[in-house]
Amino acid sequence: MxxxxxxxxxxxxxxxxxxxxxxxxxxxxxxxxxxxxxxxxxxxxxxxxxxxxxxxxxxxxxxFPSDVSKLCTGDQMLSTVPFQWVTDMRNNMAAYGRSGVGAMVRSSAFLQQLFNVALFVPLGVVLRKAYGRGPFAVVAIGFAISLAVEVVQYTGNLGFYPCPYRIADVDDLISNTGGALLGWMIAPVALVVPTVPDPASSAAPLGTVTVPRRLVGLVADAMVVLVIAKLVLPPDPRWALGVLVLLRVVLPAVAGGMTVGGWLAGYRIRAVDGSRANPLRLAVREILGVTGLLTYATVLSPLIDMVRLDLVVMASITLWTFVLPVFLRDQRGWHERAAGTRAVLLERDRSRLSKQVLRT
Incomplete structure (x- = not known):
């Protein structure tokens, strides 16, 4: 079993x-x-x-039943007697001449009900621990879900089968609901289940420059570099890398944190306190970010020739630049934290955002 x-x-x-x-x-x-x-x-x-x-x-x-023709045998597929499992357990124990607690907990009827209770315990735990539901709500939700399951079973999976292949049992309804309530009772000790924050605490602060917006700016900068490299520069990729450094470090240092892509995407790079980011901060940000990754791939990787190190560097920079920030409220990658910088919306985008908020 x-x-x-x-x-x-x-x-x-x-x-x-x-x-x-x-x-x-x-x-x-x-x-x-x-x-x-x-x-x-x-x-x-x-x-x-x-x-x-x-x-x-x-x-x-x-x-699922393998032979549908054997389903409609005339057997009773609905049990409406509460706690019928207790009688079945006693009859089973008597038939085999068994008695005592050990025989009881090994009987199939007892194990079936224990399973039905355990099946709904996680539901009660999550409803209380993650969503803060009270005992009455947990009992109601557990009962409703269990009732829906029994109805589906009794109707042959809503008519998919000509007859039910599982017994619709009121004892299952009782056990499932009791399991949900038991889950509610033990939820405080379920340390692995987090409390789901409210929507206001879940959302990024208004005006945050999101990862997709910064990706748009990065792609735009990359397109500018590719066009310049194709039309003007020698075929050596290190020349294109130099243009990228000019575009992502030197230009922002002169233009108040602005790049071509940043202007198109509506953001600039500033220090954490909102002041102008100095060239050192911008350089650290780029060395630990995409520019550093491209520098490694263009200059260092051919010299080192270690595939495993290449994979580690690529995975690490991608993870802390684009993946981990998705989960953070301020959307800042580790390269930005190390440099003490953040992306801020341009005035035109802040004004547009403020108007949208006022309209809503």
Whole structure:
């Protein structure tokens, strides 16, 4: 019995891996569009619920019947007697001449109800710990979900099968609801489940220059460099690298943190306190960011010739420049933190944003 549950749970988890990969990008984009960043705790709870839901559905409905013609045998597929499992357990123990607590906890009827309780415990834990729901709400939600499952089972998966292949049992309804309540009771000790912050705390501050906006500026700068390199410079990539340094370090130092791409995307680079960023800060920002990565790839990598080091450098800079900032409220990468800089909106974009806020 335990082995069959484990195999079914494994099937559900594999389904989560497949479905999770399919919905990862859409959900991430939706999350980012709503909050201006991907809030880690919300993302963790969301994917945890997705994994739990798919595993639970697999345990409830799998395996599907292989021979549909054998379903409609006239057996009673609806049990409306509360705690019928207690009678079944006693009859089972009597049939085998067993007694005592040990025999009781090993009986299939007891293990089935224990499983039904355990199945809904995570739901109660998440509803209280992550979303702050009270006991009545948890009981109501657990009862509603369990009732929906029993209805689907009794109707042969909403008519997909001519007859039900799982018994719709009032004891399952009681056990599932009790499991949700038990999860609510033990939720305070569930340290792995984070509390989901409210939307105001989840969102990036108004006027934050997001990672996609900075990517647009970076791509625009790269296009300028490519055009200049194609039309003017020798074919040696180090010349293009020099133009990139001029465009990303020297020009911002002269133009108050502005690059061509930054002007197009509507932001400039400033010191953390909002003052003008000096050339040293701009240089550190670029050395630890994209310009440093391209310098390594163009100049150092051919000399060192170590593929593993190349992968480490590329992965590290990409991670702290573009990936980790997505989860942070201020959207600043580690290269910006080390340099003491941040991107700020241009006046025209701040004015437009203020007008939008007033209209809403």
């Amino acid at each position: 335990v082995a069959s549950y484990w195999e079914t749970a494994r099937t559900g988890f594999l389904a989560f891996v497949g479905v999770g990969l399919l919905v990862l990008v859409p959900l991430g984009l939706l999350h980012y569009w709503r909050f201006g960043r991907v809030e880690p705790r919300r993302a963790l709870v969301l994917y945890g619920l997705l994994a739990y839901g798919l595993v639970a559905l697999a345990l409830i409905f799998l395996p």
